[in-house]
Amino acid sequence: MITYKRFYFVLFFCLSFILGFAQDTNSRRKEANELLKQAGNSFLKLDTKKSLDYAQKALITATKNNDDLIASKAYNLIGLNFEEFSDYQKAIEYYNKGLVLANKVNNDTVKGWLNNNLGNVYCYRKIDFQKGIKHYKEGLKYSIQHKDEYEIMFSKLNIGSAYFAVEDFSNGIQYFNDVKDYVDKNGDIESKISLNSNFGLYYNSLNNNKKAEEYYLKAVNYCEQNDVELIKSNASDVYHDISNFYYKIKDFEKAHFYLLKHDELQDKIYNEERLNDVKVGGLQIEHDEINREIDQIKKEKEIQAEKLQANRVFVILLGVIFFILMLLLLSLIRNNKTKAKANIDLKEANIALLEAKEKAEEASQLKTQFISTISHELRTPLYGVVGITDIILDEHKELKNSPHLKSLKFSANYLLSLVNDILKVYKIEENQVVLEDMVFNIQDELTVIKDSLHFLAIKNNNQIFIEVDNSIPEVLVGDKIRLSQIFINLLSNSLKFTYNGKIIVKAKTLQIVGTKYHIQFQVIDNGIGIAKENQNKVFEKFVQVYRKEDDYQGTGLGLTIVKKLVELFQGTIHLESEEGKGTTITFTLPLDSNISKVNAIINNLAVDVSVLKEYRILVVEDNKINQVVTKRLLENNNFKCDIVDNGYEALDLVDKIHFDAILMDINMPIINGFETSKLIREKGITTPIIAVTAFDKQDIEEKIIEAQIDEVIVKPFEGYKLFTTIKRLSK
Structure with missing residues (x-):
């Protein structure tokens, strides 16, 4: 019971040089890559002498160029030659050297090759099957990471062969089943030889002689088609296995026939001349390895000498630093007295700061108490205003459509909301104000706002125009009270600073994302405008820009609240203005138009x-x-x-x-x-x-x-x- 060696990494190896050769600008790397390509081709032909010679030259070139990746590939090919011609310990030694360098440069592809090769030598040569399977699985891990189906196929063939070699057919067969379809459709001759011969072995173990013979003969057929020298060693093993199979079922004539074919191939492949070439090449490589180690020792000695010289310089510098530190110490002692006095002054300053902090906290507490008191005193009369308005509407149904009563109720609700927001401006900054979902029509809301500001408009002989894009849905979902606050603040500002002019309110759809309508609103006036140097200040708290007269009144919070509310909507706002020509404030808000959400809100309202x-x-x-x-x-x-x-x-x-x-x-x-x-x-x-x-x-x-x-x-x-x-x- 044997496993089959897989040399797909050599073929892939050679192809990778051809593809990467033209892109490599380093002449030494080009030279080393060409040498490795020739070494790989020679190995496929079992021309061991040339393969070792080329690999050795590539190794020398890589060492001179400090190219660990090329060196790891060279060690891989050297190990392959030793393994093929039965010097397994040296093969393991060179594979491990290559793996150290591949890990150093963190090249997963080469790490996969070397792990597969170590698995081959441990399993194929029956040294340590468990260790071999471990290396195969490590190689499979890298193949899966790169999603390389070709490498995955061979890794699984190797693992399955290893399990079969220790007669663990239940674990091994799953790997062959995994790759069977891929091998049948896309596999090369070597993979088909391996798959069919192992299936022959599997059915042989089950005493299913008919199926076993069928798969063995398929493997023999692929062996007859092969013309690669290296793969003939696999063919030799297939002849040996089928000979044993026929011997088992007492078909001695066929058993003898395939045994002769096995012996003939063995003599051809493993002749004395090739074995001697490996030994001679191995001695030369070992000699070079010893020389490299000697060179490495010399380099380390030179490094040690440089370190010693650096240490001497360090000691001198340390003495100079010590002298400077002594001077600093004397200076520090002298300065300590000065610092002690400064510390006393600092403590006194800290006491003063603590007192100031306590006063500031007391002032903050008084401010909070003031806000709470004002909130109560303003909301109490507002309750009366709002309540009496509702009573009038309930008792006098004929006034239901009165624009004056609508304006009164709207203004009362707006005043309540405005009072709340002015008193909570700091809570808005702390994200404690939450928007509510309400159903509204944007045209209706803007009309109500326009009507409520009618008296302010006629005061300066202004007109308000509303332009709503037809693409905006009839019904939207959002906090219409907060939206009204935004418009009333903006329109109030425009009306105050515009004379005999007009204010245009525009709304249009800017973007539709799912059920979200990103609507751009604009409030455009032809008033006195804002000076350029003041445009960045208008959204700050308690800022009033005195433009041509000094009698404009206000809290200085209007545009601050607007900006905070726009941000609550997750919208954006910006201002454009020119003195003497007017101001345009543009803001964009995402508003929902989901019909199911609209219906849900309406149903909740219909209590x-x-x-x-x-x-x-x-x-x-x-x-x-x-x-x-x-x-x-x-x-x-x-x-x-x-x-x-x-x-x-x-x-x-x-x-x-x-x-x-x-x-x-x-x-x-x-x-x-x-x-x-x-x-x-x-x-x-x-x-x-x-x-x-x-x-x-x-x-x-x-x-x-x-x-x-x-x-x-x-x-x-x-x-x-x-x-x-x-x-x-x-x-």
């Missing part, structure tokens, strides 16, 4: 807020206007409510009447909403408590949890949100 059962609600609120708004809002939607002015009245009433929910104001005199809620819970009452407050939810979240309040709704709010919250909590 049935009608009350099937009678809900009784306790309203705890000290502000009379808010009492009226909340009561009317609830009663108009079939809720029954009781109103008290403070927490103590609420505590008395909850003992007497069962309520479905309690709407609790937070900022009340006598006793606040938090303390009232705690006392209600202490009574064991589990009625849902909904905090209806002008405070920002994030500012009171911890107190909400501590007071066991179930939900928070920030004033002003949409009525349906309150109704759905009541129904959800009272179930």
Whole structure:
């Protein structure tokens, strides 16, 4: 039971020289490559003397040129010659030398060749099958990395042959099955000899004599077609195997016939002259190897001498450095006194800085408290404005389409949103403001904005024109409130600084990606323009550009909020302006047009807020206007409510009447909403408590949890949100 050697790497090797030769500009490498090509061709013809001679010359040239890659290939060919003519230890020695150099230059192709060759010598020569299989698998790994089907085929043939050699047919046959189709279609004679002879061996082991003879005869047929000297050694082994097969089945005539063919080929291939050529060539190569080692030792001695000289210089330099360090040490001692005084001054400065830091933190805390207070004081009256507007719309259906009432409601909602954003400008920077998905029509939204700014437009005798591209879908999904804020800020600026002019609002589709419409918006005016040196400042916080007059008022946050909101939409914005001619602000926003998303949002909005059962609600609120708004809002939607002015009245009433929910104001005199809620819970009452407050939810979240309040709704709010919250909590 034997394995078959594979020399595909020699053929591939020779071809690689032909392809790479013209591209190599180094004359020594060209020379070495040509020598290796000739060595490979000679080896295929079993002209060992010439093959070793060429490989040796290539090795010498590569060594002089410090070309480790060429040297590794030369060692590969030298090892092949020794292996073929039975000096296996020397073959292993030269393969390993080549593998060291191939690893050094990290050439996976050559590493694959050398691992396959080491596998051959260990397995084919029956030295160590396990070690051989390990090298074969390492070679297969590199073949797979390069996706080279030809090399993968031979690697698997080698591994299968190795397993067969130790009669491990179950592991070996899978490798032959893997490559059978490829060999039959694309394989060369050598691979077909190997595949068929091994299948013969496999079926022989199963005592399937008919199949075994069929595959052996196929292998013999391919051997007869072969004219490569090197592959004749494989043919010799095939004749030997089929002779043994016929002997086993007692067909002695055929057994004798193929045994004679085996002996004849053996005598022809491994004659005395070739064996002597290998020995002579090997001695010369070993002699050269010894000379190279001697040269290497000489070089190392020269390097050591250079290092010794460098060490002497280093010692001198070290002495100079030591002297300089002593001078520095004396200087350091002298400077330490100066530094000690500086440290005292630094400590005093640090104390002053800590005091300043504490004052800054105190100022920051006061600012936060101020923002929270202002937020509450502004939202409370806004609740009244928004609520009364809703009441008018509910009670006077004939005013539903009134442009004045629409403008009032829009302005109230916008004012609320504007107040929130001005007070949260730093939270926007910290990405704490989240956009909401709403369904809207861009033409309608722009028209409402235009109408709401009508009085500001006629103040300076301006006109607003809207141009919307027909390619924009009828219905879009996005945060229309934030979009309105952007337009109102931009249009307000244009109207303030334009006289007897016009402002054009344009919207057109710039790009469509899936369901996302990237829409370019432009606000164009022919006003007084912005000076070039101020154009980069207008988006900064609290910056007001005083253009021709000094009476323009504002917070200096309008365009800052615009830029932050555009960035929240993941859009872009830029400004173009020329003094005396006008300003154009262009921004692009991605807005969704997904129909399923639109339907989902519409379905969510279509909440049935009608009350099937009678809900009784306790309203705890000290502000009379808010009492009226909340009561009317609830009663108009079939809720029954009781109103008290403070927490103590609420505590008395909850003992007497069962309520479905309690709407609790937070900022009340006598006793606040938090303390009232705690006392209600202490009574064991589990009625849902909904905090209806002008405070920002994030500012009171911890107190909400501590007071066991179930939900928070920030004033002003949409009525349906309150109704759905009541129904959800009272179930």
